[in-house]
Amino acid sequence: MAAQLGGQPIIILKEGTERIRGREARSNNIIAAKAVAAAIRTTLGPKGMDKMLVGGGDITITNDGVTILREMDIEHPAAKMLVEVAKTQDDEVGDGTTTAAVLTGELLVRAEELLEQDVHPTVIVAGYRIAAEKAVEFLGDITYTITENDTAALLNIAKTAMTGKGAEGLKEKLAGIVVEAIRSIVDEEDGKKSVDIDNIKIEKKVGRSVEGSELIRGIVLDKNKAHHQMQDRVTDAKIALITRPIEFSKMELDAEIKISTPGELAHYLDQEEQIVRDIVNRIETAGANVVLCQLGIDDIAQHFLAKAGILAIERVEKKDIERVARATGANLITSVDDFEASDIGSAGLVELRGHGEDKMLYIKECSNPRAVSILIRGGTEHVLDSTERALEDALRAVGVAIEDETLVSGAGSPEIELALRLNEYASTLKGREQLAVIKFAQALEVIPKTLAENAGLDPIDMLVELRSQHEKGKKDGGLNVFTGEVEDMWENGVIEPLRVKIQAINSATEAAIMILRIDDVLAATGGMEHGGECGPGGCGMGGMGGMPPGMMM
Structure with a gap:
């Protein structure tokens, strides 16, 4: 130019x-x-x-x-x-x-x-x-104008949002799941209601039909137990949510340990094992019988947790840890050296369902869950994805309706x-x-x-x-x-x-x-x-x- x-x-x-x-x-x-x-x-x-x-x-x-x-x-x-x-x-x-x-x-x-x-x-x-x-x-x-208690109107909003999408055939059932899920997570401050959709976890699983989809008043995680000897079912669960790895703390400084005899090596390994044993003892003493860890769990720690009858799950995503905290009333534990029984959450039942490696962890029967899960079933991945998109639209629409209380x-x-x-x-x-x-x-x-x-x-x-x-x-x-x-x-x-x-x-x-x-x-x-x-x-x-x-x- x-x-x-x-x-x-x-x-x-x-x-x-x-x-x-x-x-x-x-x-x-x-x-x-x-x-x-x-x-x-x-x-x-x-x-x-x-x-x-x-x-x-x-x-x-x-x-x-x-x-x-x-x-x-x-x-x-x-x-x-x-x-x-x-x-x-x-x-x-x-x-x-x-x-x-x-x-x-x-x-x-x-x-x-x-x-x-x-x-x-x-x-x-x-x-x-x-x-x-x-x-x-x-x-x-x-x-x-409507209120949170206008069930018929909320169901109609959910069904309207899902109309024409992949979940059309079962929108009656899915609308019920949507409304109940949203009601469970409504927060109120200064008379104003707010809905955070992130507090609803949507988990997809291929198998059965969409009709098998369900709302869990708690959290579902696509995770298996950390150790094969751990139990699959825990009733009256006391849940500890740990954001640090459960392991012997590695030295962060550029240090060097000199071991000159087999006896010194055995002593060093014994000390390492004792530190891990003490961590597990603190968890057990606090009353926890279920542990969800955001990071990894050391093999020795897995062994001691299994011996103590504690069901442990490792490498749980941060967002899922936070949802479990809202659902069970637990506090996030950032240090295994300093936490109390008051940090432990509770649920009526924690169990693993499924076969072989295809297991899922269910945290259910929470007394007043502030986070819930929707498990979507479907014959193929395409069906699951289509149903998920329809549910997300319906969840947001119902959430907005409860926040604003105005419809057209x-x-x-x-x-x-x-x-x-x-x-x-x-x-x-x-x-x-x-x-x-x-x-x-x-x-x-x-x-x-x-x-x-x-x-x-x-x-x-x-x-x-x-x-x-x-x-x-x-x-x-x-x-x-x-x-x-x-x-x-x-x-x-x-x-x-x-x-x-x-x-x-x-x-x-x-x-x-x-x-x-x-x-x-x-x-x-x-x-x-x-x-x-x-x-x-x-x-x-x-x-x-x-x-x-x-x-x-």
């Missing part, structure tokens, strides 16, 4: 740098983002289709938006923004990832229509911000209601922002429209019927994709946490605005990334994850 000053060229960027400006740059970015949104649009809703993602010898079959976007090898920088939108949605609320990405794409489609009419991008940006703010405000008028109906009903209200609001605006607000309202209708398309229904007929019902005041009217009718979704139990919708609208708006504000793309030699090129077809479309030219996924 060069500029002229008095006939003398001035080099600003190194030779070979590609630059695309103005309308062309904006158009390229919009095309890339639209391509990503189109890729996952067919997965939306109860009748959405699945994607098979193949790479590095691994196969993933899913219709979870964030999983698809994470696995796709997307290189175009504008397209990556949609991936970030889905990730943020997943991190914040767990569900609605596909909705957020599809809405971002549609906002850009509508913005493109205004750009072609020579509406300036800053006007569109201003209108979109106004519309998003008003949409969130209008959402407050169509919410319902699903199945496209909030989007249609917001579209109608935004159109009414747009008529009160005088500037060109009115056009952007109208386009924002039209973009919201992509959700019910896509639900209809994915169910094989006529999207235009469905949108007309939905608008008609909402204009009559039926604010919970949504699309039943199984009957093809517009029905009251609150009565049907198709409900979602309010935060899912707010997050989707805000994230999609911010991403669309960011892309619209770009009017200059500078690419170093070789294109955007990994050798992609900026040509007439636009920068970085070669970065759409190795897809064939001209194929919009």
